[in-house]
Amino acid sequence: MRIAVEGCMHGELDNVYKTLQYMENINHYKIDLLLCCGDFQAVRNENDMESLNVPRKYREMKSFWKYYSGQEVAPIPTIFIGGNHEASNYLWELYYGGWAAPNIYFLGFAGVVKFGNIRIGGLSGIYNARHYRLGHYERPPYNESTIRSVYHVREYDVHKFMQIEEPIDIFLSHDWPRGITDYGNCKELVRHKQYFEKEIQDGTLGSEPAAQLLEKLKPSYWFSAHLHCKFAAVVQHGEDGPVTKFLALDKCLPRRKFLQVFEVESGQGPYEIQYDEEWLAITRTFNSVFPLTSQSANFGGVQHDMKDCRQWVRSRLQERGAKPFEFVQTVPCYDASQSLSIGAFAENPQNPQTESFLQFLELPNLFENALESREPTQSPATLDHKGPDLDPEEIPIDDEDELEELDE
Numbered sequence: 427m428r429i430a431v432e433g434c435m436h437g438e439l440d441n442v443y444k445t446l447q448y449m450e451n452i453n454h455y456k457i458d459l460l461l462c463c464g465d466f467q468a469v470r471n472e473n474d475m476e477s478l479n480v481p482r483k484y485r486e487m488k489s490f491w492k493y494y495s496g497q498e499v500a501p502i503p504t505i506f507i508g509g510n511h512e513a514s515n516y517l518w519e520l521y522y523g524g525w526a527a528p529n530i531y532f533l534g535f536a537g538v539v540k541f542g543n544i545r546i547g548g549l550s551g552i553y554n555a556r557h558y559r560l561g562h563y564e565r566p567p568y569n570e571s572t573i574r575s576v577y578h579v580r581e582y583d584v585h586k587f588m589q590i591e592e593p594i595d596i597f598l599s600h601d602w603p604r605g606i607t608d609y610g611n612c613k614e615l616v617r618h619k620q621y622f623e624k625e626i627q628d629g630t631l632g633s634e635p636a637a638q639l640l641e642k643l644k645p646s647y648w649f650s651a652h653l654h655c656k657f658a659a660v661v662q663h664g665e666d667g668p669v670t671k672f673l674a675l676d677k678c679l680p681r682r683k684f685l686q687v688f689e690v691e692s693g694q695g696p697y698e699i700q701y702d703e704e705w706l707a708i709t710r711t712f713n714s715v716f717p718l719t720s721q722s723a724n725f726g727g728v729q730h731d732m733k734d735c736r737q738w739v740r741s742r743l744q745e746r747g748a749k750p751f752e753f754v755q756t757v758p759c760y761d762a763s764q765s766l767s768i769g770a771f772a773e774n775p776q777n778p779q780t781e782s783f784l785q786f787l788e789l790p791n792l793f794e795n796a797l798e799s800r801e802p803t804q805s806p807a808t809l810d811h812k813g814p815d816l817d818p819e820e821i822p823i824d825d826e827d828e829l830e831e832l833d834e
Contacts, residue, residue, distance in 0.1 A: 427542060427692035429459045429596075430502070433651035433675030433684045434509065437467035437488025442678055443501055445685060457687060458697055459541055460502045463651035463675065464509025464550065464600030468526045470494045471760045474513040477566055479573045487760055493527040495759035500529040503699060505541070507533050508550030509600040509652060514576045515566035515774050517550070521793075522709065524779035525753035531699050535562075536583035538594070538705035540748075542697035544690060547587065547643070547705075548598035551577040552652065553633035561717025565796070566774050582716065582723040584635045587643065589708045589732070594645040595690065601652045603640045604632035606672055610659030619655055640670065646690075650674045656683035700748035707735040710787045718796040742786065751782040 430449075432442055446457055468490050469475055475485045492498040506526075508517050520526065523534030533539065533548040540546070557578040564576035607615060607626050616623045625631035640648060644663045648670050659672040676682040711730040717723040756775045776793065784791050 427458050427544060427695070427697065428455060428687060428689050429461060429544075430457045430685060430687045431461045431463070431649045431673065431675060432678065433463055434465035434511075434654065434677035435462045435467060435506065436465050436511065436677055437469060437486070437490055438678040439493060439500070440489040440498075442685070445678075446502060449685075449687065457502055458695065460500075460504040461546070461596070461598060461649060462504065462506035463598050463649050464507050465511045465651065465677070466490075466506045466508065466526075466532075467511060467513060468494070468516050468530075468532070469513045469760075470516060470757055472765075473757070474516055477513050477515040477568055477573065478511065479514075479577070480511050490527070491760040493530060494755065496528065500527070502529075503541070503697070504530045505533060505539070505546060505548070505598075505699065506530070507548040507598045507600060508535070508577060510552045510574075510577050512577060514564075514568065514573070518564075518566065518576070519756060519774060519777035520780060521562075522780060522783050524750060524777065524783070528753050531750065533598070535580075536586055538590070538702040539750075540700045540702050542692045542695065544595045544692055544697075545593065545702060546596045546598070547590075547594045547645070549579060549583065549587065549636065549639065550600065551579045552601045553635055554578040555634075558635065559722045560720050561722060563718065563720040579633065579635055580717075581635075582712075584639065585723070585725060586708050586712050587639050589712075590643060590704060592704050594643045596647045596649070597639070597643060597645040599633065599636045599639075599648070599650050601636065602632040602650045602657075602674055603636035603648070603672075604634045605629065605637050606632060606640075606659050606661070607657070608659075609661050609672065610657055615655070615657055619653070622653070644668045645670055647688075648672045651677070654682075699750060701743065701750060703736060703739055703743060703748075706739045706743075706787060707732060710739065710789060711735050713787075713789050713792070716792055718792055739787075746786065751779045751786075754778045 430446055435442065446460065450457055467488055469478060469487060470491055478485060493500055517532060520532050521535050523532055523537040526532045535550045538545065538547040557575050559581050562580060564572040568576060612626060622631055651674060653674060654677050656676055657674040661670040661672060673686060675686060676684040678684045711732065712728055715723045715725060715727050756777055781791060
């Protein structure tokens with residue numbers, strides 16, 4: 427199986443797919459799957475841009491809307507995670523994962539799927555210690571604080587990953603696991619990115635939860651993005667333990683290292699995205715403590731027998747099959763000939779894919795009640811300081827235009 431990995435998409439689907447097709451033509455091979463490590467920017471219309479945390483002068487429709495509308499179809503099956511520049515209102519519709527567009531699959535805020543016999547996991551968002559132990563309290567329309575905190579990684583999602591026992595082949599995160607620079611050419615990295623030196627020395631560059639997951643899951647491959655540069659590392663887990671090959675990639679721009687193609691051993695194709703039995707069992711087990719307010723999850727309240735749950739999920743998959751539920755449009759798509767008034771579709775709809783997924787696992791739809799119990803406009807993160815919730819760790823700091831964002 428031949429897999430392409432892309433760093434930060436930033437809505438440049440047309441350019442990435444054209445590049446991959448060019449690579450296929452000149453190398454005379456076929457790419458079976460594209461993985462994207464965040465900042466995908468699945469913007470469907472003008473209203474989605476109100477949930478996109480970028481300065482207004484950088485807000486553009488880009489090209490995802492063409493794939494959402496059906497005007498274009500992704501030529502390669504695509505799996506992506508979220509970063510810190512996303513249409514968060516849309517990704518929230520697909521919290522458990524689902525088709526963001528035909529042939530383009532969002533792994534969810536945390537998720538595991540199979541592609542052929544390759545097991546792929548991913549954690550969306552970036553780490554921020556202030557919000558890590560909180561629940562998912564943010565609801566669209568977002569304010570100046572929640573538009574940033576909505577994509578911060580939560581302990582609840584990481585805890586579910588910590589229950590995994592079966593091997594993971596590939597794992598995706600947006601920000602890098604903390605300490606990963608110890609396993610690669612750190613001097614070369616700092617030579618190109620002087621901004622990173624102090625954080626590397628202080629041991630604060632990257633995500634602590636991602637580092638914990640790297641130690642727990644020990645995947646064969648781990649891919650990240652966020653810092654807009656290419657960096658490779660090899661992590662040996664113990665003296666005779668497995669090895670993780672780590673690679674971070676840049677964003678889609680000319681002469682930047684944003685793509686990598688590699689091969690993995692797999693069974694015979696054709697390949698397709700399918701639900702993962704163990705992950706569904708974990709999701710079903712912990713959904714009862716899914717925290718939808720600022721309160722953290724009460725993991726002590728979980729009553730489960732994973733063996734029995736696995737058997738139940740297995741029987742459900744045998745009955746229905748493991749293919750994800752079909753893509754459904756939930757809002758009008760961008761139309762260049764018409765102007766959509768901002769706020770016309772501000773209320774986020776319930777996504778039929780999410781509803782079908784919950785029904786399949788015989789789980790209550792907790793989002794229905796959560797829509798009526800939104801957090802006060804002043805979030806926990808803003809109670810102890812004044813002004814917008816600006817945090818330099820959330821802003822990429824390597825390009826001139828991104829340096830300007832610090833002043834926004």
